[in-house]
Amino acid sequence: MEPVVALERAIYLLDRELAPSNKVRAFKNAIEIVESLDGDEIERRAHAGTLTELVGVGKSTGTVIREAVLGIDDGYLAALDERSQIPLGAGAELRAAIKGDCHMHSTWSDGGASLSTMAAAARSIGHDYVVATDHSARLTIAHGLSEERLVEQLEELEQLNAEFAPFRILSGMEVDIFEDGSLDLADHMLEQLDVVVASVHSKLSMPAADMTRRMVTAIANPHVDILGHMTNRKVSGTGRAPSEFDAEVVFAACAQFDTAVEINCRPERQDPPEELLELAVEWDCLIAIDTDAHAPGQIEWQAYGCDKAVQCGVNPDNIINTWDAEELIEWASAKTS
Numbered sequence: 001m002e003p004v005v006a007l008e009r010a011i012y013l014l015d016r017e018l019a020p021s022n023k024v025r026a027f028k029n030a031i032e033i034v035e036s037l038d039g040d041e042i043e044r045r046a047h048a049g050t051l052t053e054l055v056g057v058g059k060s061t062g063t064v065i066r067e068a069v070l071g072i073d074d075g076y077l078a079a080l081d082e083r084s085q086i087p088l089g090a091g092a093e094l095r096a097a098i099k100g101d102c103h104m105h106s107t108w109s110d111g112g113a114s115l116s117t118m119a120a121a122a123r124s125i126g127h128d129y130v131v132a133t134d135h136s137a138r139l140t141i142a143h144g145l146s147e148e149r150l151v152e153q154l155e156e157l158e159q160l161n162a163e164f165a166p167f168r169i170l171s172g173m174e175v176d177i178f179e180d181g182s183l184d185l186a187d188h189m190l191e192q193l194d195v196v197v198a199s200v201h202s203k204l205s206m207p208a209a210d211m212t213r214r215m216v217t218a219i220a221n222p223h224v225d226i227l228g229h230m231t232n233r234k235v236s237g238t239g240r241a242p243s244e245f246d247a248e249v250v251f252a253a254c255a256q257f258d259t260a261v262e263i264n265c266r267p268e269r270q271d272p273p274e275e276l277l278e279l280a281v282e283w284d285c286l287i288a289i290d291t292d293a294h295a296p297g298q299i300e301w302q303a304y305g306c307d308k309a310v311q312c313g314v315n316p317d318n319i320i321n322t323w324d325a326e327e328l329i330e331w332a333s334a335k336t337s
């Protein structure tokens with residue numbers, strides 16, 4: 001294996017196991033170093049065991065490069081692959097029925113890889129489509145897309161779709177929900193998008209009555225197709241308490257306005273919690289199982305959401321990712337009209 005290919009594979013697997021970003025960055029730096037040197041030097045150093053003398057090549061990255069050069073296939077990468085496997089549990093059958101992912105980010109906002117790389121990752125795990133849902137403008141910390149940049153992204157999408165067909169990259173956005181429930185994108189742009197995810201990212205601890213009104217206003221907006229990570233809780237690290245709102249009212253609105261509730265598969269979010277998902281099932285809400293991937297390896301996280309959906313009794317017919325792209329687009333546009 002070429003050292004760069006081995007390092008890229010390592011990054012994919014590290015992202016899959018949600019490794020700390022400094023670790024991933026070390027591997028990205030190592031790629032730059034390998035690319036800046038000639039192959040002979042890499043080979044010589046691999047044999048002599050002197051790769052780590054290079055500035056920016058550490059123990060792990062040096063091991064991956066060395067094993068790639070020497071053709072060792074049961075070392076670091078193999079162990080990392082094994083360790084980062086996403087186990088398929090109760091949701092295995094459902095996972096096999098999933099046709100795409102409706103929430104992921106690219107370098108257009110705060111993702112770590114290009115749209116093309118993200119699409120290739122989705123295709124490689126058997127998806128038929130992925131929706132490009134980068135952040136909207138107000139999320140400046142995530143380099144959210146202005147209207148102008150969204151138009152540029154739509155142009156890139158067209159080119160990529162020509163390249164990737166029959167695999168499809170649908171247009172979309174993760175649009176920020178303002179405090180009054182209005183959206184961070186003009187109607188004439190929302191109209192152009194295939195699938196719109198709307199999420200709360202600010203003032204997470206506002207009073208429950210205000211949060212309920214805010215969410216319901218967004219859910220009722222005919223442009224909104226999916227309600228993203230509804231509670232905004234974080235279950236790892238220092239954690240974050242879920243936002244408070246009247247869940248019965250929120251799910252009633254989702255059912256009424258045909259807006260899908262997202263199962264956000266990110267391991268640190270796992271949103272919504274089981275008891276809320278069970279309530280969504282009682283309301284017979286549509287469900288989207290989305291990874292919210294910010295890197296190619298994270299596209300595999302859908303398996304987590306599939307397990308959860310099955311455990312909470314979600315009807316597979318209500319899961320919009322089991323529909324094909326055409327059906328999905330039709331549903332989303334019927335909502336708008």
Ligand SMILES: [Zn+2]
Nearest residue numbers: 174199228229
């Ligand atoms: Zn979000």
Ligand SMILES: [Zn+2]
Nearest residue numbers: 103105174292
């Ligand atoms: Zn997101």
